[in-house]
Amino acid sequence: MSTGQSSTRFAGAVEKLGRPHDVRGLTLSGLHMVLAMRxxxxxxxxxxxxxxxxxxxYRSIEAACAVHGLVQTIKQVWPEPFMVNRPCCLAMTPDEVTLAALVRNALGxxxxxxxxxxxxxxxxxxxxALYDATVHAAALLPSA
Structure with missing residues (x-):
């Protein structure tokens, strides 16, 4: 793949991640995961x-350990530091947007x-490793 094709392929993804996203648009599971990461x-x-x-x-030691395990997995596999906003912030970082998409796909x-x-x-x-950790953590978080 040439450099031009590669940059065109990812241009849409980069543009999409550059737009602000709001935690209020997440599913409950996605919101729980983003807030847990924060x-x-x-x-x-x-x-x-x-x-x-x-x-x-979460009223569950198992869920807490699974989320913490996902955090540790992300620290190992993510190519750069995972960026999060403050717990009170409604806007999401590109990493948080990616995490919400991963949770959605893992639950599906x-x-x-x-x-x-x-x-x-x-x-x-x-x-x-990231898929397994995400499935485990997302399955144990409250969804309703």
Whole structure:
């Protein structure tokens, strides 16, 4: 693929990610995941373990551990630091928009679309670990 074809292929994705997105447009599962990522980042910065607070929020230690496991997986597979906004912010970062799309596809058991969301960004050999961690965490979060 030539450089021109490659830049054209991803131009639409880059433009889409550049537009502001609002957390109020997310599904409940997507909102929970984005807010959990924000809380994990806040606790990480403070040097605290987020699991006890997540367990209280979701009334499930298993869900809290699964979300924390997803955060750890993202730290390992994401090619750059995962950017989040403050928990009170309605706007989403491009990384949060991507995470919401991954959650949507994971809950729909659509591994193909899941891979398309991160194709060219996250190395292909890392997709499986990210998919498994996302499915596990999203399945345990409250959806209603």
């Amino acid at each position: 809380l994990c980042a806040m606790f990480d910065q403070a040097g605290r373990d987020p699991v006890p607070d997540l367990a209280q929020r 058991a659509d591994r193909g679309s899941f891979g398309q969301v991160i194709d060219g960004f996250v190395r292909v050999e890392r997709h499986g």
